[in-house]
Amino acid sequence: MNLTLHIWRQENTTAEGRFSTYRVEEISPDMSFLEMLDVLNERLINKGEVPVEFEHDCREGICGTCSLMVNGVPHGPEKGTTTCQLHMRKFKDGDEITIEPWRAKAFPVLKDLVVDRSAFDRIIQKGGYISANTGNAPDGNAIPIPKPDADWAFEAAACIGCGACVAACKNASASLFVAAKVTHLGLLPQGQPERYLRVTAMVEQMDQEGFGSCTNTYDCEGACPKQISVRNIARMNRDYLKAKIMGN
Amino acid sequence: MKLDSKIPSGPIESKWSNHKFDLKLVNPANKRKYTVIVVGTGLAGAAAAASLAELGYKVLCFTYHDSPRRAHSIAAQGGINAAKNYQNDGDSVHRLFYDTIKGGDFRAREANVHRLAEVSLNIIDQCVAQGVPFAREYSGYLSNRSFGGAQVSRTFYARGQTGQQLLIGAYSALSKMVGSGAVKLFTRKEMMDLVLVNGHARGIVTRDLATGKIESFAADAVCLATGGYSNVFYLSTNAMACNVTAAFRAYKKGAGFANPCYTQIHPTCIPVSGDHQSKLTLMSESLRNDGRIWVPKKQGDNRPPSQIPEDERDYYLERKYPSFGNLSPRDIASRSAKEACDDGRGVGPGGRGVYLDFADAISRLGEKAISARYGNLFDMYQQITGENPYKVPMRIYPAPHYTMGGLWVDYNLMSTIPGLHVLGEANFSDHGANRLGASALMQGLADGYFVIPYTIGGYLAEAKQSAVNTDMTEFKLAVKQTEEQIAKLISIKGKRSPTSFHRELGLLMWDKCGMARNEQGLKQAIDKIPAIREEFWQNVNVLGDAANVNQSLELAGRVADFLEFGEMMCHDALHRNESCGGHFREEYQTEDGEAKRNDDEFAYAGVWEYTGLGKKPNLHKESLAFENVKLATRSYK
Numbered sequence: 001m002n003l004t005l006h007i008w009r010q011e012n013t014t015a016e017g018r019f020s021t022y023r024v025e026e027i028s029p030d031m032s033f034l035e036m037l038d039v040l041n042e043r044l045i046n047k048g049e050v051p052v053e054f055e056h057d058c059r060e061g062i063c064g065t066c067s068l069m070v071n072g073v074p075h076g077p078e079k080g081t082t083t084c085q086l087h088m089r090k091f092k093d094g095d096e097i098t099i100e101p102w103r104a105k106a107f108p109v110l111k112d113l114v115v116d117r118s119a120f121d122r123i124i125q126k127g128g129y130i131s132a133n134t135g136n137a138p139d140g141n142a143i144p145i146p147k148p149d150a151d152w153a154f155e156a157a158a159c160i161g162c163g164a165c166v167a168a169c170k171n172a173s174a175s176l177f178v179a180a181k182v183t184h185l186g187l188l189p190q191g192q193p194e195r196y197l198r199v200t201a202m203v204e205q206m207d208q209e210g211f212g213s214c215t216n217t218y219d220c221e222g223a224c225p226k227q228i229s230v231r232n233i234a235r236m237n238r239d240y241l242k243a244k245i246m247g248n
Numbered sequence: 249m250k251l252d253s254k255i256p257s258g259p260i261e262s263k264w265s266n267h268k269f270d271l272k273l274v275n276p277a278n279k280r281k282y283t284v285i286v287v288g289t290g291l292a293g294a295a296a297a298a299s300l301a302e303l304g305y306k307v308l309c310f311t312y313h314d315s316p317r318r319a320h321s322i323a324a325q326g327g328i329n330a331a332k333n334y335q336n337d338g339d340s341v342h343r344l345f346y347d348t349i350k351g352g353d354f355r356a357r358e359a360n361v362h363r364l365a366e367v368s369l370n371i372i373d374q375c376v377a378q379g380v381p382f383a384r385e386y387s388g389y390l391s392n393r394s395f396g397g398a399q400v401s402r403t404f405y406a407r408g409q410t411g412q413q414l415l416i417g418a419y420s421a422l423s424k425m426v427g428s429g430a431v432k433l434f435t436r437k438e439m440m441d442l443v444l445v446n447g448h449a450r451g452i453v454t455r456d457l458a459t460g461k462i463e464s465f466a467a468d469a470v471c472l473a474t475g476g477y478s479n480v481f482y483l484s485t486n487a488m489a490c491n492v493t494a495a496f497r498a499y500k501k502g503a504g505f506a507n508p509c510y511t512q513i514h515p516t517c518i519p520v521s522g523d524h525q526s527k528l529t530l531m532s533e534s535l536r537n538d539g540r541i542w543v544p545k546k547q548g549d550n551r552p553p554s555q556i557p558e559d560e561r562d563y564y565l566e567r568k569y570p571s572f573g574n575l576s577p578r579d580i581a582s583r584s585a586k587e588a589c590d591d592g593r594g595v596g597p598g599g600r601g602v603y604l605d606f607a608d609a610i611s612r613l614g615e616k617a618i619s620a621r622y623g624n625l626f627d628m629y630q631q632i633t634g635e636n637p638y639k640v641p642m643r644i645y646p647a648p649h650y651t652m653g654g655l656w657v658d659y660n661l662m663s664t665i666p667g668l669h670v671l672g673e674a675n676f677s678d679h680g681a682n683r684l685g686a687s688a689l690m691q692g693l694a695d696g697y698f699v700i701p702y703t704i705g706g707y708l709a710e711a712k713q714s715a716v717n718t719d720m721t722e723f724k725l726a727v728k729q730t731e732e733q734i735a736k737l738i739s740i741k742g743k744r745s746p747t748s749f750h751r752e753l754g755l756l757m758w759d760k761c762g763m764a765r766n767e768q769g770l771k772q773a774i775d776k777i778p779a780i781r782e783e784f785w786q787n788v789n790v791l792g793d794a795a796n797v798n799q800s801l802e803l804a805g806r807v808a809d810f811l812e813f814g815e816m817m818c819h820d821a822l823h824r825n826e827s828c829g830g831h832f833r834e835e836y837q838t839e840d841g842e843a844k845r846n847d848d849e850f851a852y853a854g855v856w857e858y859t860g861l862g863k864k865p866n867l868h869k870e871s872l873a874f875e876n877v878k879l880a881t882r883s884y885k
Contacts, residue, residue, distance in 0.1 A: 012796050030521045038526055045745040045800065050792045053799055055314070057487040059527045061628065062412055063318045085631045110458050111797035118435060121315050125427035129420035130379045134299040134697045137377035141334060144388025154381035154406060157413060161317055185379050
């Protein structure tokens with residue numbers, strides 16, 4: 001199939017960006033979206049033009065490196081899918097596709113479609129862990145965990161840290177990302193000792209990083225490639241409120 | 249080059265505990281005076297950086313990713329082994345040790361493997377304490393499943409995302425130490441070279457992938473946890489950025505590289521769909537618990553699978569290996585798939601595929617149960633191929649996946665360069681010639697959490713180094729050489745993209761040094777690689793500048809190293825005149841096509857020493873003694 005791509009090009013963080021238009025021809029429907037961009041880049045290099053920078057790594061939908069707003073939707077039109085797992089059979093011959101980086105104040109553009117998501121790491125560094133120094137652990141079966149709790153914790157823990165939730169949100173809120181971690185650790189017995197300290201520290205760091213507030217539009221859940229539920233946000237807010245009342 | 253494995257004396261069960269007692273200690277108050285560099289933040293690197301910082305060392309931790317959580321450990325699907333015997337099915341430390349030695353086709357070091365089996369118990373405990381959400385039964389206790397090459401259920405898992413959950417555990421431990429200031433984390437910094445002072449590893453040179461800045465960092469010891477080299481084949485299940493550069497630069501500085509020809513070809517990957525293919529996708533080996541592998545009995549049978557009656561199907565693994573069946577080890581399952589396809593009985597486009605069929609399991613257990621076990625894998629398969637595996641059998645084919653070879657290390661995980669420690673997939677020590685499923689996660693975490701925290705203390709306490717800093721000539725020279733290489737790559741402005749060279753090398757390696765190898769093919773590859781390399785240095789086209797994000801430049805540097813590394817790999821495969829594990833030499837097979845080892849001549853680790861560009865490296869040998877597991881022909885029949 002033949003496609004027209006409108007791609008955001010930006011030299012570096014401080015430079016002004018613009019859309020450039022490219023034609024790609026003879027694209028196989030079996031290609032992934034990123035392989036289609038590989039083809040574009042190979043052709044650009046062969047023509048002596050600087051290739052388009054986009055981030056990607058595992059190409060299996062698990063590392064969270066790939067991003068891209070595809071026609072205004074984070075990770076493109078397929079639900080519950082990262083861009084690397086989106087395939088060209090979802091598009092039609094002659095389609096025009098607009099490709100942009102994540103747009104959020106807390107995710108500055110480094111070049112073209114590459115953004116800096118280190119704000120997420122700094123939030124985790126404030127409390128997204130259980131303090132269990134190596135060597136301290138009791139036997140793995142010493143604390144049975146009810147299966148429903150373990151399953152919910154797992155669903156929250158499935159977050160890949162890609163940032164689609166932020167990109168989808170009109171407020172650029174990181175609530176779903178933070179809530180997923182707060183829920184994952186806060187549901188488990190091992191996570192109880194630091195539960196309220198954790199939620200306070202993480203929410204405060206999120207605010208400091210310049211993410212917006214949550215206004216319950218649920219776009220984050222809709223964009224999440226792992227389909228993490230917004231009920232985690234409600235749970236986070238409850239824990240945060242409790243922490244504040246208790247004075248943590 | 250001297251290879252002293254430093255295996256402790258005494259019976260195998262007490263070697264590690266005795267050794268821990270014998271190692272010199274660094275006093276808690278003195279630990280903060282030592283700086284350790286950790287390169288890589290996968291399971292081994294993140295676990296090591298966190299654990300060393302908890303002990304009190306100053307840690308500088310580097311990753312080329314934007315975040316430590318992206319490392320490719322994250323993509324491991326199936327699980328992690330531990331000899332917990334929670335299932336009461338006869339597992340023990342000795343059985344895990346035995347299975348791993350046998351699975352590795354008697355080419356691993358017994359003492360290391362036994363230690364691995366011992367600490368496997370602690371790993372599960374540690375991960376649970378960190379909040380890793382392993383699968384559980386309704387009782388609330390941990391669940392297990394079976395994996396290839398074992399007859400007990402010892403694999404712990406978190407659906408098909410075990411690697412992700414373990415990595416997030418290690419990443420959170422690391423993040424805590426970054427938050428407290430004990431670890432200084434450097435993201436988007438790729439290691440370009442190793443710096444030696446007086447023959448000891450004392451620092452690294454890095455390139456910042458956002459700004460292009462070349463810098464150096466000094467320390468008292470360096471740990472490489474930089475993964476494997478499967479991407480030498482271009483198409484593999486590794487992430488796009490996985491590369492051999494850090495390990496290869498250490499090799500060029502004098503670290504011995506062991507057994508590079510031991511590469512694992514994973515039997516269950518989605519077949520190649522066309523020339524555009526950028527990587528291959530693994531389907532977890534756990535699928536073989538419920539999926540049955542078959543091909544048509546007739547050559548060139550093009551009927552859809554549903555129209556091929558039961559008695560015209562060849563369930564070849566069940567037929568050839570009745571006691572292990574579909575759970576035969578990876579090397580055996582891969583080679584059998586290749587044989588079936590070479591015989592003209594492969595399925596799908598190009599005939600390079602076999603069926604992995606869930607129809608029996610679905611009729612026995614119901615679609616819901618299968619979905620609970622493998623739902624995410626089935627979804628992924630459908631996204632990639634556009635076929636529904638609940639209705640039609642999956643098509644799979646082997647693909648490069650893991651590399652057992654790596655930098656040679658002694659029992660303390662130290663390479664032949666004093667102070668340079670190597671962890672996880674980047675070293676060679678535990679899997680011999682073939683790794684069993686669910687053992688890579690185990691080894692990465694064992695090295696990072698439970699081995700290096702002890703052994704590095706022993707090194708630091710004994711080495712008593714003088715202080716170094718990055719103003720010294722050794723550092724400045726290494727920085728200058730890196731800058732020159734980058735400038736050279738940018739200046740060539742030839743006609744071919746870095747990817748085109750990578751693809752050319754990869755196809756050659758896959759063809760001549762892949763699932764099956766022979767003398768003639770390896771010699772051809774050794775002739776051809778230098779020519780590709782020469783063309784690369786004259787005709788590669790790296791556009792853009794070096795002072796911004798430039799992925800072509802990053803790739804060009806990595807391909808340049810693969811172009812040297814591939815040659816060494818072929819030398820290793822050529823010299824090893826036997827078949828063992830993942831190294832199958834066509835000249836050395838039994839009458840029924842099984843690998844034929846030659847223990848009299850090749851029961852050693854082959855360790856290569858760099859002698860200069862384009863020159864044949866020197867071979868050194870560490871002989872392997874099997875005192876606790878009897879050398880035997882590996883049989884899964």
